[in-house]
Amino acid sequence: MEDKFMLMIPGPTPVPERVLLAQAQHLIGHRSGEFSQLMGEVVEGLKWLHQTQNDVLMLSASGTGAMEAGIINVLSVGDRVLVGSNGKFGDRWVKVCQAFGLKVDVIEAEWGKPLDPNAFKAALEADTEKAIKAVLVTHSETSTGVLNDLQTIAAHVKTHGEALILVDAVTSLGACSVPVDEWGLDVVASGSQKGYMIPPGLGFVTMSDRAWQAYERSDIPKFYFDLGPYRKSAAKNMTPFTPPVSLFFAIQVALKMMQDEGLENIFARHARLQQAIREAMKALGLPLFTADDVASPAVTAVMPQSVEAEQIRSVMKQEFDIALAGGQDHLKGKIFRIGHLGFVSDRDILTAVAALEATLAKLGANGFTPGAGLMAAQSVLTAA
Structure with a gap:
């Protein structure tokens, strides 16, 4: 049957019908009073979601673009940074920092394990000359389904006194609490196609007062991602460049849905x-x-034993029109990932689990009892 495709991946995520329909509106001029009113409403909603009074700036970019913008606006060539890496996206920030001429110290953890906050504490305490200018942390590591202890790491950064904390919150914003002001987060980057429940194309960056002070010192070349013009334009509820107007209609509706919930x-x-x-x-x-106590609320990584992960993904898509995500880098073919963030409901979970059971049976998987997964999910979802 056509038109029954179901996304159960960590991004892009399902989009509500009313959000899709909002994008069908006739476009308006991005220099018009109507757009200014729209943007003002959206910005207030974004501050609510981020739990902040800081600037929340919007870019025509993915989450990676938002994170790159944060990096290049608060740092200078040759700055020393501390980057946490326990998955694909931690690795990416190492590469981005190196590309812009930063001196990178890496705090690593095995993929599937959380970053150790004490390792950050030790590195920051050893930095008596205050040479470390920023600490970069991926909150929800999408590649493995690990939620890192951002709150504790942020507290260690605050104690250091000099370093900024830059956060990849791409799959945590909208899935779990990221209280930007309470935790003292300086730069937080996210993308529209995750917990925001809209299509890809918008990146979001928060900037603290400390981050703006660092912006004044930053010497990394930038133009389109120079956040200064975005801040100046945002003060008038405008953007410095042509924005994806239809996505502004979408985020307006999505934020209203989130506020209602x-x-x-x-x-x-x-x-x-x-x-x-x-x-x-x-x-x-x-x-x-990943272990239960460090699991991300956005995505769950599973490592099947008696059948191949890619076989499971293939049957789920071909037979049931359900997309699951695969593993990345050295985990390719070894795990599959189930996304459960954004516009996902109890019914979606039950549907996915039932289809997975049928898939395991079709593939001749060993050691499972048909119906057991569905009963376990039901037990959680129907609990008072």
Whole structure:
């Protein structure tokens, strides 16, 4: 049957019908009063979601573009930075920093394991000359489904006194609480196609007062991603360059939906869906790639044993029109990932688990009881 495709990947994520329809509106001029009013409403919603009074700037870019913008606007060539790397995206920030001539010290953890906050503490305490100018952390490591302890790491950075903290919150914003002001986060980057429930194309960057002070010293060349003009334009609810107007219509509606649901309810829903998926995988005898206490509410990584991960993904797509994500780099073919962030409901989880059970049966998987995963998920989702 056509038109029944279902995304269960960590991005892009499903988009609500009313958000899709919002994009069908006739365009308006991006220098018009109507657009200025639209942007003003969107900015207020973004500050609500980020739990901040800082600037929240919007770029025509992916989450990677937003993160790059954060890096190049607060640092200078030759600056020493500390980068946490325990997955594909931590590795990416190392490469981005090196590309812009920064001196990179890496704090690593095995893929599937969390970054150790004490390793950051030790490195920052050893920096008596205050040479470290920034610490970069991926909050939710999408490649493995690990949620790093951002709050504790941020506290260590604050104690250092000199370093800024730059955060990749691409799959954590909108899936779990990221209280920017409370945790003292200086730069936070995210992308529209994740917890925001809209298509790809918008990147978001928060900038603290400390980040803007660093901006004044930054000497890395930049033009389109120079956040100064964005801040100046944002003060008038405008953008320095032509924005994707249709996506502004979309984010306006999506933020209204999120505000109607409420922050705590959003976070509780993601936690419930995460638990339902994880309990279902355990009941089916499918090993989880990350431990429960460090699991991301956005995505769950699974390492099947008796059947191949890519076979599971293939059957799920061909037979049930459900897309699961695969592994990346050395995990390619070894794991599959189930996204459960953004516009995902209890029904989606039950549908995905039921289809996965049928897939395992079709592939002749060993060691699972048909119906066990569905019962485990139901138990979580129907609990008071």
